[in-house]
Amino acid sequence: MTLSAQLSPLITANRPGDRQLFPTDAFLYKLPMRTRIFQVDAFTTTRFAGNPAAIMPLEDFLPDPTLQAIAAENNLAETAFLVPQNGDYRLRWFTPATEVPLCGHATLASAAVVMERIEPTRTHVIFHSASGPLPVTRNGAGYVMDFPSRPSEPVAPPPQLAEALGAIPIEVLENDFNYMAVLADARQLRAVAPDMAALIRIGKPGYIVTAPSDDPQYDFLSRYFAPIKGIPEDPVTGSAHCMLAPYWANRLGKTQLTAFQASPRGGKIICRLVNDRVELEGECVFYLEGEVEI
Secondary structure (H helix, E strand, C coil): CCHHHHHHHHHCCCCCCCCCCCCHHHHHHHCCCEEEEEEEEECCCCCCCCEEEEEEECCCCCCHHHHHHHHHHHCCCEEEEEEEECCEEEEEEECCCCEECCCHHHHHHHHHHHHHHHCCCCCEEEEEECCEEEEEEEECCEEEEEEECCCCEECCCCCCHHHHHCCCCCEEEECCCEEEEECCCHHHHHHCCCCHHHHHHHCCCEEEEEEECCCCCCCEEEEEEEHHHCEEEECCCCCCHHHHHHHHHHHHCCCEEEEEECCCCCEEEEEEEECCEEEEEEEEEEEEEEEEEC
């Protein structure tokens, strides 16, 4: 006898006088759903470096509390959820604490999943997101993402920022998403050890620290902290480079830059400023492929 035949009397016992062991809707709701999951290290050519992201293709988006619970369970900086839409994909990103409007490394990792696993003959995809359409094109072993630029303006340093970062910036810039603290040199940048609670009290979604590179193969270095979003230090942050690239392009007088995010894992990003867009290029390494039960 099949499993469904064994369960049928329990599910359909709805006649007067019958004892309904499992109400139909409740029983069916509790049946587990299995879906694919990939964990991909983005902005790196080396496993265990770059920024790991969980990528989960779905037929349709689950309720927001479920998506948030999955992201918290994965406990990575970002979990990306992909849903097919008119030949391309709808894309949403969640940290362990909240949904975010833009994420670079999880978009790069999503492109790798689409073009290397789901549809391996593809060389181009558009992700429809809260930040608009995000085209991604395969380029050799890597991927080029077309993101919106996020220019910034110099501001007076907010009170307590230097103390919270443990470093005195030579310049502070701001946009709606981040404060960016420019430091004098790479040594200071690597030594930064922020007070995360103090950064939360200041209240900005994210904090970038940046400095000129001391390695001739890179134009600038950065690090990124977002404790209010549940990310103490992000290993490699594509969206931060939407703010970094315009600043360093203007400062260095060039529109193509090679950047290194100097977190403990580290990652390389090639940045190109194209009008009001920023192209971000990087590579990915697959770490894990499997299924989750929800």
